[in-house]
Amino acid sequence: MLEKKDTALERAVLIGVITKDQNEEKSKEYLDELEFLTFTAGGYAVKRFTQKMEMPNPKTFIGTGKMEDVRQYIEENDIGTAIFDDELSAAQERNISKILGVKVLDRTNLILDIFAQRAQTSYARTQVELAQCEYLLPRLRGMWTHLERQKGGIGMRGPGETEIETDRRIVRDKISLLKARIKTIDKQMAVQRGNRGKMVRVALVGYTNVGKSTLMNVISKSEVFAENKLFATLDTTVRKVVIQNLPFLLSDTVGFIRKLPTQLVDSFKSTLDEVREADLLLHVVDISHPNFEEHIESVNKILGEIKSGDKPTIMVFNKIDAYEAEPFDDTDLVAERTEAHYSLEEWKSTWMSKVGNNALFISALNKQNLEDFKKRVYTEVREIHVTRFPYNHFLYPDYNYDDME
Incomplete structure (x- = not known):
């Protein structure tokens, strides 16, 4: 979708699957959109990888052989980010990070990052932060081992920078605080809407x-x-x-x-x-x-x-x-x-x-x-x-x- 390479953009590879529920044409459509999302977030999709399978691998999303192809390409072409088209489980994200040795994001993380960039008002920023914290909570375990080398860039904005050293209790407290803040603002906005007659x-x-x-x-x-x-x-x-x-x-x-x-x-x-x-x-x-x-x-x-x-x-x-x-x-x-x-x-x-x-x-x-x-x-x-x-x-x-x- 991008006509030329922009050296200022973060280099990434995109990974998707072709399944019985998502044929080759549909997979291409989703990866086109994922590429546009990557560009919007500040990245450049250097290459795409797809694999035909009955269903995503529960441990690594794609198969062992295809994962090795991705790892070799990343190593040989100085790629810093791997982006998957579907949401990864916490276990999948940890396993893939250990194999690839680079920043691993999924579609959800990418969209959350774009929202973190785009939020202008305190209300929108609070909503994005709440969504990021809820995404982060089940992924806290093991994050520090591979996040030390992931300084800045796509997927590392918002609470991702400030909460990675915290434990679940602190994140849960933060979620409760953000929900209370949103509830208060919601009441104010409801009054504003009511005042419009x-x-x-x-x-x-x-x-x-x-x-x-x-x-x-x-x-x-x-x-x-x-x-x-x-x-x-x-x-x-x-x-x-x-x-x-x-x-x-x-x-x-x-x-x-x-x-x-x-x-x-x-x-x-x-x-x-x-x-x-x-x-x-x-x-x-x-x-x-x-x-x-x-x-x-x-x-x-x-x-x-x-x-x-x-x-x-x-x-x-x-x-x-x-x-x-x-x-x-x-x-x-x-x-x-x-x-x-x-x-x-x-x-x-x-x-x-x-x-x-x-x-x-x-x-x-x-x-x-x-x-x-x-x-x-x-x-x-x-x-x-x-x-x-x-x-x-x-x-x-x-x-x-x-x-x-």
């Missing part, structure tokens, strides 16, 4: 790096940080937006991802209150991504977990300017035309047609079809607003709510 709330949700923050900036004319990296936005941002004299609150939430660490889902449930309490969800999708359908499934799964799966939702297919269908050679009698060859119009006639009015196709970056987007959002917000404040409709019967010119 009954104004209609709209929340942007979606996979990470689909353009939610860019859309937020365009619609609310604010300056929310947006970058082509995973989890560019971590702290929830709420802005008051007015379309045709109709005000509502728009919130930009943390992006979701496949294999999202359990610790983060638990720690950030309070942040996702903005989603739970929203009247309308704008599910933003990067339609230019080859796996956008799976991204939709991942987001819907997490929305279900936080009891928000049945909320009124508009599907916003973003980045239409970047969408390109793969060319298809219709003279090749063997070739099979697949979804990868669909044009946007063909996509619209698939399952998307069932979404009907609730599917919009835009480019937030190039501001394509934004007027249609505003009109559709306005219609939905107005309907909620009129239901909530019926007297407004009676006070201003001559006001043309549908005039969007």
